[in-house]
Amino acid sequence: xxxxxxxxxHTKEAEIYQKWEKAGEFKPKGxxxxxxxxxxxxxxxxxxxxxxxxxxxxxxxxxxxxxRHGKKVLMVPGADHAAIAVQALVExxxxxxxxxxxxxxxxxKFLEEVQDWTAHYLPRVKESxxxxxxxxxxxxxxxxxxxHSQLAVKTAFxxxxxxxxxxxxxxxVNWDPKLQTAISDDEVLNEDRPAKLYWLKYGPLTVATSRPxxxxxxxxxxxxxxxxxxxxxxxxxxxIVLATGQKKKLPVIADEFVDPEFGTGAVKITPAHDKNDxxxxxxxxxxxxxxxxxxGKLTDLAGEWAGLKALEAREPIVKKLEELGLVEKVxxxxxxxxxxxxxxxxxxxxxxTQWFMKTTELKDAALKAVKLGDIKFTPKNVEKVYFHWLxxxxxxxxxxxxxxxxxxxxxxxxxxxxxxxxxxxxxKNNEGFIVALEKPKVCPICGxxxxxxxxxxxxxxxxxxxxxxxxxxxxxxxxxxxxxxxPTSFLETGQDILFFWVARMIMMSQALTGEIPFKEVLFxxxxxxxxxxxxxxxxxxxxxxxxxxxxxxxxxxxMSLIGGNSPGLPQRYTETKLLKYRNFVTKIWNxxxxxxxxxxxxxxxxxxxxxxxxxxxxxxxxxxxEESNHKDFKTYKLGLALEELxxxxxxxxxxxxxxxxxxxxxxxxxxxxxxxxxxVLQDSLKRLLVLLSDFxxxxxxxxxxxxxxx
RNA sequence: GGGCAAUUAACUCAGUGGUAGAGUGCUUCGUUCACAUCGAAGAAGUCGCUGGUUCGAAUCCAGCAUUGCCCACCA
Numbered sequence: 166x167x168x169x170x171x172x173x174x175h176t177k178e179a180e181i182y183q184k185w186e187k188a189g190e191f192k193p194k195g196x197x198x199x200x201x202x203x204x205x206x207x208x209x210x211x212x213x214x215x216x217x218x219x220x221x222x223x224x225x226x227x228x229x230x231x232x233r234h235g236k237k238v239l240m241v242p243g244a245d246h247a248a249i250a251v252q253a254l255v256e257x258x259x260x261x262x263x264x265x266x267x268x269x270x271x272x273x274k275f276l277e278e279v280q281d282w283t284a285h286y287l288p289r290v291k292e293s294x295x296x297x298x299x300x301x302x303x304x305x306x307x308x309x310x311x312x313h314s315q316l317a318v319k320t321a322f323x324x325x326x327x328x329x330x331x332x333x334x335x336x337x338v339n340w341d342p343k344l345q346t347a348i349s350d351d352e353v354l355n356e357d358r359p360a361k362l363y364w365l366k367y368g369p370l371t372v373a374t375s376r377p378x379x380x381x382x383x384x385x386x387x388x389x390x391x392x393x394x395x396x397x398x399x400x401x402x403x404x405i406v407l408a409t410g411q412k413k414k415l416p417v418i419a420d421e422f423v424d425p426e427f428g429t430g431a432v433k434i435t436p437a438h439d440k441n442d443x444x445x446x447x448x449x450x451x452x453x454x455x456x457x458x459x460x461g462k463l464t465d466l467a468g469e470w471a472g473l474k475a476l477e478a479r480e481p482i483v484k485k486l487e488e489l490g491l492v493e494k495v496x497x498x499x500x501x502x503x504x505x506x507x508x509x510x511x512x513x514x515x516x517x518t519q520w521f522m523k524t525t526e527l528k529d530a531a532l533k534a535v536k537l538g539d540i541k542f543t544p545k546n547v548e549k550v551y552f553h554w555l556x557x558x559x560x561x562x563x564x565x566x567x568x569x570x571x572x573x574x575x576x577x578x579x580x581x582x583x584x585x586x587x588x589x590x591x592x593k594n595n596e597g598f599i600v601a602l603e604k605p606k607v608c609p610i611c612g613x614x615x616x617x618x619x620x621x622x623x624x625x626x627x628x629x630x631x632x633x634x635x636x637x638x639x640x641x642x643x644x645x646x647x648x649x650x651x652p653t654s655f656l657e658t659g660q661d662i663l664f665f666w667v668a669r670m671i672m673m674s675q676a677l678t679g680e681i682p683f684k685e686v687l688f689x690x691x692x693x694x695x696x697x698x699x700x701x702x703x704x705x706x707x708x709x710x711x712x713x714x715x716x717x718x719x720x721x722x723x724m725s726l727i728g729g730n731s732p733g734l735p736q737r738y739t740e741t742k743l744l745k746y747r748n749f750v751t752k753i754w755n756x757x758x759x760x761x762x763x764x765x766x767x768x769x770x771x772x773x774x775x776x777x778x779x780x781x782x783x784x785x786x787x788x789x790x791e792e793s794n795h796k797d798f799k800t801y802k803l804g805l806a807l808e809e810l811x812x813x814x815x816x817x818x819x820x821x822x823x824x825x826x827x828x829x830x831x832x833x834x835x836x837x838x839x840x841x842x843x844x845v846l847q848d849s850l851k852r853l854l855v856l857l858s859d860f861x862x863x864x865x866x867x868x869x870x871x872x873x874x875x
Numbered sequence: 876g877g878g879c880a881a882u883u884a885a886c887u888c889a890g891u892g893g894u895a896g897a898g899u900g901c902u903u904c905g906u907u908c909a910c911a912u913c914g915a916a917g918a919a920g921u922c923g924c925u926g927g928u929u930c931g932a933a934u935c936c937a938g939c940a941u942u943g944c945c946c947a948c949c950a
Contacts, residue, residue, distance in 0.1 A: 169909095171909080171910065171912095172910085172912075355946090355947085362950085372950080373950065374950060375950065376950085387950095422948070422949090422950095423949085423950085424949045424950085426949080427949045427950070428949080428950065432949090432950045433950075434950095435950095439948085439950075440948055441948040441949090441950070442948090442950080444948075445948095500950095501947090544880095546879060546880075547879090549878075549879065550878075550879065550945070550946085553877090553878065553879095553945095553946070554945095554946075557946080557947080660944090660945085661944095661945090663945095664946095690880095690944090691943095691944080693943090695887085697942090697943080699943095699944090728888095728889090728898095729887095729888060729889050729897075729898085730888080730889085731888095731889080731890095733880085734880080734881075735880090735881085735943075735944080736887090736888080737887065737888085739886090739887055739888095739899090741886085741887070741898070741899050741900095742887070742888085742898075742899090744898090744899085744912080745897090745898050745899075746898095747912070748898095748910095748912045749912090750912090751910065751912050752909095752910065752912075752913090754909090754910080755909045755910035755912090755913090756909065756910075757909085758909050758910080759909030759910080760909080761909095762909070804888095804889075805889070805890085808889060808890095808897070811897085811898095812896095812897075819909090819910085820914075820915095823909080824914085827908090827909090831908080
């Protein structure tokens, strides 16, 4: 025995992966039932965390299991352009390296910088996926900004627009003043922060507000219709005095949304800068008066405070109001502040012209698919969260004022103006733009201009929502992959992107094809640090999965993340657990080394009738393990399947059977008996290695190749 | 304010109706003949609390407590 070392050299993993690829192991093979997995594409930010190791570990384990059970497996790899995230990073980079903002650099140059960025990070992303051992077919690799993806996105946009599921309009949106773009509701985080509530005298009434600086945009005062205190004012106008000293008349309206218990029960209405007020304004036909611009600064309406940032102007304005005797009191208050998930900036609700998807019309089909069980969620309780979200859904703002992202297939007439509009030169088009895959040669609106493409880009999640379709060849409806692998079989992802991604894929797929995008979804939970705290860069408690792979090996990391964990539950990362599975890798390696040393007869167990009780019991138990392993996979109890495998291999196989047969080999004089012992050991080991190959593919491949020439 | 989950050995977690399990740690012993990243034996838990269903509950139901996560238009 030989030159085989006493431990598995995990630095060989890259080499093993290359062998797999060369042998075409991950190409869909055979005539089995198609089983397709589209991986959640990691961002080209160059940022991989333990969650990636977990999700790719889980889905690869499922893929390998399906493959060895005769399925024709297609696993599609890819990467996401991550518009807002990458743009923010590149902006930071050029600011640091060149001292330039993106506007100083210009759109074209900026996009070149982004191209450089992706050119640098795409290969790294691919490399990382390979280090996780992902058994994906690289011939199917897709980037969300590649040519085909762009065609899919444009086609989807045009089709959805034609189905009237996409519309353009002027509404109050979440504006990120730092990134200078609108963002969707899902990209906004709410934080409770201590704040002040200002009780301002508005004519004969008092209103309580947390944002006195928006008073220049006030257009009404609202009270609850059932509130007797204010009955006599409803329908009347009251005259108020602003901080500028100007007088202004505001109508008093009655609306159910006003809580009589809060504050004075009277609330100032600023439709341009508050979501509630905007909606109330629409109900009551009130004008929208903007007093904060897209840079978060006060407009001319604010008189001497014009040009100041809203927050900076607050105290001076209050001071002035106090001097005018218009502040009744100031109280402490816990305000909820809307924060941009990506930039951390305080969101400014802003009226602007944006593109929206009518998700409200798509939700019924999305609800139905899960309710009827066409799409199955594991764990099942995720369904409730999904239903709740869908039932409270608002239309989705899909346009972004970013530069990096999919451009809209929208073409504006350059001669379009109020004048053209009034002439009604083209009664069919009263918006000044058309939506089409290609830019028209001649403007169909004015008949002469060259038309200009809409400067906006799309929310990253728009292209992500098309991912299962785009990766399989759509919009070519006759694409062979689409026919064979769509709807896809299985999706594994984090619960944190249930709304962002999973729900949108379901809605968009159904809107475009009438079909669901996938049949099964497995959700994993958050990975926490060893203190049970959420991992985040700012806390500095993140772990680099690639560094852990360098140190302990990919198989060990994968098993440590999967083993003994229930579907969907959060788990703590501990080095102890990683060591447990690293030791398991060594144990398997050495048990195999021993069995290989007993000879390499490929013989089957000679005569099952000659087996003694110990052997029979062991083999029966092994059969039961194989059954329960397969059963556990069907319900995605991979953590349990692996733990059982661990227990069985270590204690039943290595500690019991192996020691038992070792004794036979050392002490028995009966050559037939010895041959039987060898055969039982080899047969059992090989069956166990098959089960282990789902979880520890690198290790099992190396064992088979170095010890059993298989 | 609403929703979802978790609570099991000192620590990290499995276990979902039938006499409590693993890894780490701890105690004792063994072993250079696959593996010290080893083996054998052991100590250690009234399975958060209170009720209920059941022949039988860590497991099912109700309530409570604590912790975590998600959602939400009281300005």
